[in-house]
Amino acid sequence: MDNLELKTYFDTPERSSAEEIIRDYLLFHLNPIITQILEGIPELAVIINKNRQIVAFNKKAAEVFHISETEKLLGNRIGEALNCIYSKEMEAGCGTSKYCCECGAAKAIKFTDDNKINTVEESKIIANLNGKEFYYEFLVNTQPIKFKDSEFILFTVKDISSQKRKEALERIFFHDILNTASAIEGIAKLLSKVDNEEESNELIRALNEASNQLLNEIISQRDLRNAEDGKLNVDIKIISTIDFLKAVEEVYKNHELAKNKNLIVEYPSECNEFECDRTLLLRSLGNLIKNALEASDEKDDIIKIYSYCNHEYVYFNVYNNKVIPENIQLQLFQRSFSTKSTKGRGLGLYSVKLIVEQYLKGKVTFVSNDALGTIFTIQIPIKFNAN
Structure with a gap:
């Protein structure tokens, strides 16, 4: 498919040819001064071309990207090199999905490309490495550079995960x-x-x-x-869905956040059993409930907890009638992201996803629109498989 036919929600979809990538790579690789400058930068540093593709990089970048072979890294965009979970959302790749509209790295690159000045942005990237998700928190710096009559961007990052x-x-x-x-x-x-x-x-x-x-x-x-x-x-035991929901109701019906709110727990018609860590699941579902209670600011608002299952999974759902703005939906589950203005908040949904998906072998999803309101779902396997 031609580049021009590719769809994008944010930055341009066009890509350079393999010949153009190699030409730009040799342009920098054969210049010892450029190589020394890149290696003199203590953090990840790459040079990207007009189509945001990597044409030069330092050893730190290769280390962070977990790629040692030059040919496997050249031509990739930043999200693709990091294996960002959204980098394959669109056929055109990194920088073109709805999620990229809220990505600090993507915004910094676009701003520098459009305005030809440097900028700094915080960037949160969720990467999938060998089936596990890793959360990067970077301070991104983009600097326009002109070399041999061509325009490029020097992209450097500082890892601020510890600071966050x-x-x-x-x-x-x-x-x-x-x-x-x-x-x-x-x-x-x-x-x-x-x-x-x-x-x-x-x-x-x-x-x-x-x-x-x-x-x-x-x-x-x-x-x-x-x-x-x-x-x-994890302490895996057999749990009854009805007994578990009773425990949830007992904890949250008199919670401070539930005052003057309509908190409803609906029990399934049949009592099913599943294998899970009760404490971790209760805490994870509790985070979703507290978020729903905080989002509901009117006495008539309903917060509903309900469950259903099939032969493979049991589902626990938390409903409220508020709709999450799309720009916020695109950033949920990122570490340190919060809808609250207070600095340092935002571990709730991140911790839910981390614990449920990596330790309880489940899945966390949500839907939020005018027709359905907002529903967060925790999906837990009936049979726990540690592998």
Whole structure:
């Protein structure tokens, strides 16, 4: 198919020929000064041509791309070299899908190409390596360069994953957990001053809830870190769908976020059993429920949890009637992305996808439109297969 017939939602679909790629590669490869400059950059550095294809790179880039053979890297675009999960979404490849409209790397390249000036963008890229998803967080710098009467872009990145992880932990531990601990302190002080038995019992109940919330927040962060490091242990047991949904209802019907909200749990007509880690599944589904509760700001809004199954999978669904804007839909599940303005949020959906798909062998999907509202689904196999 001709380049011009290819569809794109963002950047141009055209590609250079193999002959043009080799010509540009030799242009840089045979110039020792260019080679020395590239190797002098401590982070990933590549030079891309007018069609965003790689024509030169340093050793750090080859290391990050997990590609040692030059011929396998030349001609690829950045997302293709990283094996971005969206790079094959469109026939025209990296830079042409709807997801690319929100990609920091794609936006930086397009801006520099259009305006002929350098720019800096944060970029979150989800890559698939050997069947597992990896989450890159980069600070991208694009610089226009003119060489031998041709225009190129120098694309360099700094890995900011550790910085983003630190910001997230600061948000969680210095804000969320501090708030919960402060609430516990406040309740304890009130409890020492109350003589009425009914009020005392109510405060004790609130104190227990706040203490459990604090413990769960700390455990959740521990498990997330272990999951990222590949060290999370799963405790697989036989679970009843109805018993599990009863536990979900018990946890969230009196949750602070559920106040003045219509939280409905629908039970299946038949009680089915499946194999899973109950704690991890409850926490993952709980993240989806809390997101739905936070998104619902009116008393008439309905948040519904329901389940169904077939002979292979059991499905747990969380519904609310709000619609997620498309630009946000395109970025969900990315590490550190959040619809909240507060810096450091955004681990909820990321952790759900990481734990459900890599440890519980399930799948997380969603649909959000005017006709259906928003439905997040966790799909869990009936029979757990550790392989």
